[in-house]
Amino acid sequence: LDVSPAGDPLVTRWRDGVMGLTCSCCVSEDSPGALPALPKCNSDAWIGQEHTEPELDCLACGGNGCSLCRDSALALSDDLAQLQQTAAPAPRAPSDLVRDALMQVLSTCKSTSSGWRLGELFKHLMECKHAISDASKVSRKVAVDFLFGETKKPHTHRQCTIHMHDRTFDISTQNKRLDGMELSKQFDAWRKDTRAEAAAQGIAFRPGTSLQHVLAGKVEDVDSTSFATAVDMHFLNPSNPELYNSLFTFFKLFFKVAHQLHQRGDGHALLAACAATVPRASAVMKDIIEDTKYRISATQMTGVMRHRFTCRWNLKAIRKRFGEDQYHVFRDMPMYDWRLESATDSELLALSLRTMDHHQVEISFLVSDNGKLVWSDGHGPRQGEVPSFWAGAFNIRVINGRWPLACCGCFGTAHLPALCFHVEAFREPHPMFRVSCKEMGHFPMEWFYSPLFDMAHMRSLLVRHLNVECYFLGDECHLHVHFQLARLSSILKRALKVFSSRLLDVVFGAVHEDPPVVLLAALGDDFTELEGQLP
Numbered sequence: 180l181d182v183s184p185a186g187d188p189l190v191t192r193w194r195d196g197v198m199g200l201t202c203s204c205c206v207s208e209d210s211p212g213a214l215p216a217l218p219k220c221n222s223d224a225w226i227g228q229e230h231t232e233p234e235l236d237c238l239a240c241g242g243n244g245c246s247l248c249r250d251s252a253l254a255l256s257d258d259l260a261q262l263q264q265t266a267a268p269a270p271r272a273p274s275d276l277v278r279d280a281l282m283q284v285l286s287t288c289k290s291t292s293s294g295w296r297l298g299e300l301f302k303h304l305m306e307c308k309h310a311i312s313d314a315s316k317v318s319r320k321v322a323v324d325f326l327f328g329e330t331k332k333p334h335t336h337r338q339c340t341i342h343m344h345d346r347t348f349d350i351s352t353q354n355k356r357l358d359g360m361e362l363s364k365q366f367d368a369w370r371k372d373t374r375a376e377a378a379a380q381g382i383a384f385r386p387g388t389s390l391q392h393v394l395a396g397k398v399e400d401v402d403s404t405s406f407a408t409a410v411d412m413h414f415l416n417p418s419n420p421e422l423y424n425s426l427f428t429f430f431k432l433f434f435k436v437a438h439q440l441h442q443r444g445d446g447h448a449l450l451a452a453c454a455a456t457v458p459r460a461s462a463v464m465k466d467i468i469e470d471t472k473y474r475i476s477a478t479q480m481t482g483v484m485r486h487r488f489t490c491r492w493n494l495k496a497i498r499k500r501f502g503e504d505q506y507h508v509f510r511d512m513p514m515y516d517w518r519l520e521s522a523t524d525s526e527l528l529a530l531s532l533r534t535m536d537h538h539q540v541e542i543s544f545l546v547s548d549n550g551k552l553v554w555s556d557g558h559g560p561r562q563g564e565v566p567s568f569w570a571g572a573f574n575i576r577v578i579n580g581r582w583p584l585a586c587c588g589c590f591g592t593a594h595l596p597a598l599c600f601h602v603e604a605f606r607e608p609h610p611m612f613r614v615s616c617k618e619m620g621h622f623p624m625e626w627f628y629s630p631l632f633d634m635a636h637m638r639s640l641l642v643r644h645l646n647v648e649c650y651f652l653g654d655e656c657h658l659h660v661h662f663q664l665a666r667l668s669s670i671l672k673r674a675l676k677v678f679s680s681r682l683l684d685v686v687f688g689a690v691h692e693d694p695p696v697v698l699l700a701a702l703g704d705d706f707t708e709l710e711g712q713l714p
Contacts, residue, residue: 273452274439278709280432281456284425285710286292294419298707299386303417305700307343308690309608314348319687325352325393327676336362336396343389344382357396365394369413370657390415398663407640416482419657421611426456427568431550438484440550441475449473463698465501468540469493480536480560482548494536504685509538513595515580519551522572522601527554529565539672571611574617596620597640611650616642630668636667 253681271547288297325339334354342349354366357365373390394411395659408595419425454461465647468490476485498506514534521527530544545553545560552565565571580595599618617641625634640663648659667675691697 187234209422210228223341225585229627244461270443270445273436273445273448274455276436276439277433277452279447280429280436280458282713283432284429285706286713287428288419288421288425289710289713291420294421295386295417296706296710297419297422297425297701298705298710300417300422301699301703301706303386303389305690305703306346307389308342308693309346310389311687312690313346314350314687315482318348318350319610319666319683320348321352322688323676323679323683325395326679327672329516330354330395330397336394338395339393340380340640341389341391341393342377342380343391344377345388346387347465349490353395359384362394366659368413368484369415369659373413373415374655376460384417386417389488397666406666407636410661412658412660413683414658416658418651418654420651421651422656433550434486434546435548435550437475437486438550441484446473446475455648457710459701459704460698463694463701465493466492466496467694467698469496478545478560483545483553483560484548486544486546488539492540494538497694499519501694501697502688504688505692508685511583512538513580513582514592514597516578518572518576518578520576522574522603524574525574526556527561528557529554531544531557546657565583567605568612572601575600575614594623594695596622608648611648614647615647616645618642632667633665640665 244290254474258409284299288294288579322339324574325337328337330337331354334356336355337355339350339352339353369392373392374384377384377388382390384390392413396409398407426558437446437449440449440452450471469492471490472488474487474489476487478485492509493510494510496505497509512534514536517532519530521529531541533543535541545555547564553560554562554565577598581592581595582595584591584593597620601615601617603613605613619638621638622634628634634662638696643663644663646661648657650657
């Protein structure tokens with residue numbers, strides 16, 4: 180492509196490197212600064228006359244008529260014919276498209292100057308689970324005593340410190356006397372000094388290392404004469420500075436791939452393509468869910484598609500692979516509607532998740548052609564795309580909660596309170612998101628057990644004080660949780676301590692009996708293999 184010195188795109192001449200021809204129909208010879216005129220081809224007199232369109236557009240003029248396309252019967256050179264045939268490559272396999280989307284994310288995380296690869300991070304929970312599972316009976320007793328213990332004068336707080344590293348579980352507790360100023364300094368010390376203090380003890384900070392602090396103390400409710408227990412927790416875990424963006428990036432690319440496959444009639448192959456990309460994780464998923472379907476359908480708005488994923492808990496496979504305790508956890512899981520809404524308009528819905536009878540799960544949302552979520556009113560698209568997670572605030576609403584019960588041979592459900600959480604994200608001074616509780620409905624039969632536990636007071640405390648902050652600093656991920664709980668009666672506390680054994684059996688259970696841990700570790704193995712193929 181020759182361009183005039185003036186850079187005028189109209190003053191161009193196309194030269195065919197194969198046939199050595201120059202087409203004058205693509206040249207504006209009257210434009211200032213035009214290149215010297217070349218001999219016109221014999222087709223110039225034909226331009227504008229009636230002619231037969233070629234089957235393929237000419238590479239020179241796009242089919243407008245020139246010496247290369249004046250006659251559809253004109254034989255093309257072998258090289259030009261091959262060039263035209265390769266202009267529209269064959270569609271790529273669905274698994275290749277999904278793999279490319281995932282490789283972009285893995286490559287971004289791998290190229291950072293600090294932080295660990297995703298393959299290592301996804302196996303972090305497995306290493307921590309090994310530490311918890313191998314905890315001694317003494318360590319378990321220390322954890323239970325701290326959970327159900329009380330702060331006694333002259334101390335104001337009890338602190339529990341847990342270090343999980345190299346598949347070992349170290350736990351210690353101590354009593355402290357702290358005022359308001361000292362509490363603030365304590366929280367700052369957790370953020371700034373925890374890693375250095377662990378290094379001084381010979382603990383390497385890497386995937387499999389989790390440094391945790393829990394502080395509990397009695398506070399007086401300023402609105403009443405009742406007392407409450409304030410709890411602050413801080414968790415320091417390894418991370419990657421691109422981790423918080425990588426998941427959003429992957430899903431955006433994944434949705435674009437899904438639309439591309441749907442448009443060419445291969446939408447049914449999407450789940451199979453995912454299984455081929457992460458085969459180890461797919462094998463674990465088959466032992467957790469069954470009857471999986473991913474459907475994409477058109478909406479009344481051009482370029483917006485409805486995505487719907489449905490599945491059912493595979494209780495038979497869960498019991499066989501993960502044991503009886505996990506089987507009961509999934510069998511008795513509550514049913515609810517989970518909605519991601521606009522923070523300013525509860526009618527605008529970004530995503531919905533429903534758990535229903537017969538252990539079915541459904542996830543539904545709308546997506547535009549560029550891979551972004553679209554606001555919905557529950558039936559169709561409304562008001563454009565959902566803003567970036569980092570540019571807006573959202574509400575998470577949980578409604579229609581029901582807990583299946585089995586009592587005296589009869590089955591029924593207990594209704595659970597509606598919940599609403601507010602989520603906001605910030606990029607400065609460092610990437611962080613914050614969660615607080617906006618609403619909490621009534622629990623059933625609160626009047627019945629009020630002598631043992633003031634549920635109304637507990638709901639009020641959670642709405643006013645629950646605050647969860649997660650922020651990323653280089654290769655560190657910090658999670659800080661603060662909440663207040665109404666004090667339990669001594670009778671109720673003893674009863675809970677007795678029934679807590681089942682929960683502790685799940686928490687301290689064997690590694691291979693924890694479905695989320697096994698699934699994430701399998702994803703980590705798949706990611707590690709893919710990362711090995713990156714340059």
